[in-house]
Amino acid sequence: KLLLIKQRTDMSSDASQLVASTAINMFFLSTAAFVYTLKTVRKSEKVHVTTSTYRIGSRGVKCLQPALPYLGAFIKCCEDPCHPSINPSGYIALCVAENKLIQERLALRLMPETCSGEIFSDSVAYCYSNMLGLPGPREAVARFLTRKFLLPVSTLSLSTDLREEIAGTGPRQKVNPQHVALIGGSASVLSNIFFALCEVGDAVLIPVPYYNAFENDMKIVAGCVPFPVYMDDPTKGPSYDDLDFAFASAAKRGFRVKVLLLTNPNNPLGIIYPRKVMSECVKWARSKGLHTICDELYALSTHSKKHSFESVLKILDNNLGDDVHMIWALSKDFGASGFRTAFLCTQNAGLMKALENLNIFSCVSHPIQLITSDILSDDNFVDSFLEDSRMLVVNSKKICERKLDEMIIPYVRAEAGIFIYADFSALFPQPATFLDEARFSEILQNVAHLVITPGSSQRDLRPGMFRICFTWVSQEVLEIAMERLSYVVSKLRKLGRFDWDDITEGYFNEVTKCGIRKTGNHFNLLDI
Numbered sequence: 001k002l003l004l005i006k007q008r009t010d011m012s013s014d015a016s017q018l019v020a021s022t023a024i025n026m027f028f029l030s031t032a033a034f035v036y037t038l039k040t041v042r043k044s045e046k047v048h049v050t051t052s053t054y055r056i057g058s059r060g061v062k063c064l065q066p067a068l069p070y071l072g073a074f075i076k077c078c079e080d081p082c083h084p085s086i087n088p089s090g091y092i093a094l095c096v097a098e099n100k101l102i103q104e105r106l107a108l109r110l111m112p113e114t115c116s117g118e119i120f121s122d123s124v125a126y127c128y129s130n131m132l133g134l135p136g137p138r139e140a141v142a143r144f145l146t147r148k149f150l151l152p153v154s155t156l157s158l159s160t161d162l163r164e165e166i167a168g169t170g171p172r173q174k175v176n177p178q179h180v181a182l183i184g185g186s187a188s189v190l191s192n193i194f195f196a197l198c199e200v201g202d203a204v205l206i207p208v209p210y211y212n213a214f215e216n217d218m219k220i221v222a223g224c225v226p227f228p229v230y231m232d233d234p235t236k237g238p239s240y241d242d243l244d245f246a247f248a249s250a251a252k253r254g255f256r257v258k259v260l261l262l263t264n265p266n267n268p269l270g271i272i273y274p275r276k277v278m279s280e281c282v283k284w285a286r287s288k289g290l291h292t293i294c295d296e297l298y299a300l301s302t303h304s305k306k307h308s309f310e311s312v313l314k315i316l317d318n319n320l321g322d323d324v325h326m327i328w329a330l331s332k333d334f335g336a337s338g339f340r341t342a343f344l345c346t347q348n349a350g351l352m353k354a355l356e357n358l359n360i361f362s363c364v365s366h367p368i369q370l371i372t373s374d375i376l377s378d379d380n381f382v383d384s385f386l387e388d389s390r391m392l393v394v395n396s397k398k399i400c401e402r403k404l405d406e407m408i409i410p411y412v413r414a415e416a417g418i419f420i421y422a423d424f425s426a427l428f429p430q431p432a433t434f435l436d437e438a439r440f441s442e443i444l445q446n447v448a449h450l451v452i453t454p455g456s457s458q459r460d461l462r463p464g465m466f467r468i469c470f471t472w473v474s475q476e477v478l479e480i481a482m483e484r485l486s487y488v489v490s491k492l493r494k495l496g497r498f499d500w501d502d503i504t505e506g507y508f509n510e511v512t513k514c515g516i517r518k519t520g521n522h523f524n525l526l527d528i
Contacts, residue, residue, distance in 0.1 A: 067216040070095055073441075073451045082449070084476050089512035091449040092473060092481040097211075097267065099301070099335035099418050099471040101392040105385055106335060109378075110371065119370040126366070131359040132352065133182035133369060140373035141343050142177040145328070147379070148300060149311035150175060150318055175318065179347050181355050182369055186297060186329045186342040187217045188362035193325060193344070194222035194259070196354040197291055203227040203255035205246050205290075207238045209421075209458035209465070211267045225255060228459055235269060235412060237277035243284050260285045265298040265309060268421045268458055268467035270414025272302070272309045279315055282324060294326045300333035300386055302416040303394050309416060313345065322348040330372065332418070333386070335471075340364065341372055393418055396470040396478055403482035407489045418471040421455075425464025427492045429500065432463040439500055440464070447508045448484040483514035 054060070068074075074093055082090035109115070119125060124134060132138070150173075183189045194204070200223035206214060208228040218224040229238050229246040243260070250257050262281060264273045273281075278294075285292045294312040302309050312326050320326070329342035341364050346352065364372070376382065400420050404411050411422035428436040434456050444450045455465030470478055491508055 063220055067213045069212065069457045070441075070451065070453060073445045076445070076449075077451055080449075082473075082477050082480060084480065088480065089449065091451065092477060092484075093451050094468050094470065094472065094478075094481055095451045095453045096472040097332065097418055097469050098337055099332065099389065099393065100473070101396065101471050101475075102335040102385070102389040105388055106375075109375065109381055109385070115371075115374065119367055119374070122370060124366060125370060129366065131356055131363045133180065133364065134366060134373075135177070137182060137369040137373040138177040138180045140377045141182065142175040142180050144376040144382075145175045145180070145313065145343070145345060146173075148382075149296070149326075149328070150313045173318070175313065175345060176347075179320075179345055179352070181344045181346075181352065181359065182364045182372070183342050183344060183355075183359055184362040184364050185337075185340040186295070186327055186331065187213065188340075189327050189329075189342045189344050190214070190217040190261075190293070190295075191221045192355060192358045192362065193293060193351070194218045194224045196351055196358060198222055198224050198258045199256075201225060201255070202258040203250045204259045204261050205229050205243065205250070205257055206261045207231065207234065207242075207263075207266075209234065209268055209455060209460040210261075210263065212457045212459070214261065224258075227255060227257065230461065235271050237273045238281060240280065240284055243281070247288060257288070257290060259291045259293060261293045261295065263295045263297075264312075265296075265302070265416035267298065267417060268419055268453070268455075269412050270417040270419055270421060271412060272307065272415045274308065275310050275315055278310070278312060282312070282316065286323060290323070292324045294324065296326060296328050297332045298417040299328060301389070301393060301418060303390065303397065303414065305390075307415065320345070320347045322350070325351070333389070334375075335389070339368055339372070341368055393471060396475055399475060399478050399482060400468055400470050403486055407486050409489065419467050419469045421465060421467050423462070423465055424489070425462065427489060428464055434463045436500070437463045443488060443503070443508065444485070448488050448511045450481055450484050450488075452485075480514065484511050487511045487514045 066072075074095055077091040077093035080087070080090045082088060082092045124136075133141075183192065194217070198204075203225045204218055205227050206229060208230055210228075215226045218226060227246060227250045229242055231238055231242045247257055260281060262273070262278070264278060265271065266273065282292050292312075296311055299309060299311060312320070312324060316324060325344060325346040325348070327342060327344055330339050331337035331342070344355070396418075397414065397420065401411070404420070404422055409422050409424060409426075411420050414420050424440060425432040428440070437454055437456055441452075441454050444452065453467040453469070455462060455467070458465075458467065473481065488508060488511060491511075495503070
């Protein structure tokens with residue numbers, strides 16, 4: 001891919017060729033190192049680790065637990081990845097919420113010498129500064145948040161100058177750069193916030209199902225406790241009654257609730273909480289004296305141009321007070337999780353003061369800050385990039401929806417994000433259990449060479465729910481993955497909903513042939 005990018009940018013100078021060659025070599029070296037590290041982690045998972053196993057303390061032992069329970073299965077996808085022609089029976093990861101489809105577009109924007117030259121010729125790239133971020137990048141992020149999160153959607157078709165004129169100059173019409181901090185990844189943002197706002201043992205309410213790594217973010221350093229908010233219908237968001245019940249349940253178990261954590265758009269559901277739900281959640285949290293953290297990482301990955309998403313910045317008219325905190329990052333909407341660049345928008349002066357010290361452990365490097373500033377300040381690029389991304393995401397989503405509809409597998413109609421949440425419980429022996437869910441995962445991983453995220457890892461109480469991430473692989477590989485999934489579903493339906501103990505791998509012996517090209521066409525179930 002890097003060779004392709006090099007050709008497209010027509011970099012003909014010797015220096016440019018050296019840069020490209022070095023980048024390619026570094027890519028392969030870093031990939032090898034990454035897989036080796038993951039192998040080491042997987043081996044360590046098989047051993048019961050104590051303080052005597054390694055020369056580390058009890059806190060270090062706690063950090064040995066992988067942030068995601070399906071990490072071992074993902075390693076196989078890195079070691080033996082599917083390729084439509086070279087390795088068609090390889091493993092396919094549909095468990096990683098990362099948009100690889102748009103990465104080449106971003107790389108093309110960043111590779112010209114004019115971009116890197118300007119960044120590394122600025123002396124500020126090499127020096128210490130405020131740990132909350134350089135002044136220029138903080139201003140660029142504040143302007144970006146104003147333009148994409150605060151201003152009404154109805155103004156987005158207008159020119160930048162006219163939008164800024166409509167926004168006015170009052171303190172509520174623009175995000176203040178002093179309210180913005182640049183932090184090394186959204187996990188670090190959450191860890192820092194929990195550390196600064198809470199005490200060890202404080203509880204954090206999270207609507208279920210939720211992104212599993214949130215637990216790691218709040219537990220490892222801050223020592224907070226995740227506490228689920230269960231709902232009759234998770235797609236509608238938490239109600240006052242849901243929140244009251246969770247709050248009372250936490251108190252009954254001896255926990256002091258300090259924070260309500262909301263993800264909008266939601267991961268893993270892919271739904272967008274209506275304005276009323278968000279405003280009611282903030283109102284409820286304030287009635288209990290709690291902080292509200294709004295994770296808006298998928299805000300710019302909506303599937304329709306005419307969407308209903310509204311940032312908490314806009315809902316509260318940029319009046320967050322000292323108890324509402326918004327997070328966004330480059331990781332999802334810009335497909336740049338490797339940049340480790342996230343943004344906190346908060347009007348809590350004490351929190352920002354604490355982060356000036358805390359963020360020394362997780363600040364964003366100055367060259368990346370300057371790159372971020374350059375990207376987010378380029379309105380034309382941002383708008384065209386996000387539109388390209390939207391179309392690619394929607395096309396991949398349609399592949400998943402089409403095959404799930406053919407399988408008659410119900411799923412949540414995603415409005416945003418890069419995943420679909422599907423219900424496979426009808427295939428299981430009844431009543432369905434989490435043992436059945438684990439068995440289904442095992443069949444997919446070991447036989448179909450397919451990894452998707454089980455709902456149990458997202459604390460869902462309903463066995464059989466799975467999150468399917470559809471942008472980590474190409475659309476051609478995604479087609480193969482969905483054909484394999486369809487094959488497994490079809491074979492299980494033939495068995496009926498009986499005990500699966502007697503199922504052998506041989507029963508699915510044709511599964512890795514599904515979707516492989518033959519004379520220009522895909523095999524499908526009828527061919528098999």
